[in-house]
Amino acid sequence: MTVILTSIALLAVAWAASPIQKRFAQKIEIDSLTKDKALRSGGNRELRDEIKKLRHDPQYIELLVRKDLGLIKKGEKAYIVIEPDEQKPKKVKAPPALPQTLWQQLEDAVSKKLRF
Numbered sequence: 001m002t003v004i005l006t007s008i009a010l011l012a013v014a015w016a017a018s019p020i021q022k023r024f025a026q027k028i029e030i031d032s033l034t035k036d037k038a039l040r041s042g043g044n045r046e047l048r049d050e051i052k053k054l055r056h057d058p059q060y061i062e063l064l065v066r067k068d069l070g071l072i073k074k075g076e077k078a079y080i081v082i083e084p085d086e087q088k089p090k091k092v093k094a095p096p097a098l099p100q101t102l103w104q105q106l107e108d109a110v111s112k113k114l115r116f
Contacts (some may be wrong), residue, residue, distance in 0.1 A: 053060040065071050072078045 070078070
């Protein structure tokens, strides 16, 4: 009799465990989706603010045009500052020495041709 009761108890626990696991999985998914929604709504708010600025704020548009497109107003002078690359000094390669005689030129040409 105790075997039957134990079996029934184990079956009841197994039967109840599956919905509990599903409930925990759903809870985790709901939390993840809630966080994702909060992040997206913040991004939407930023985009709405950007749209308002682009529609109604000429100073903001001027700032973007100057920064992104490099445009200047009439009468202004633009300067481009080129900074040297200090981390990698440039090495200037010397040109290869030219043979001094016609005979040396011929020897070089033949030696290059005969290399395997």
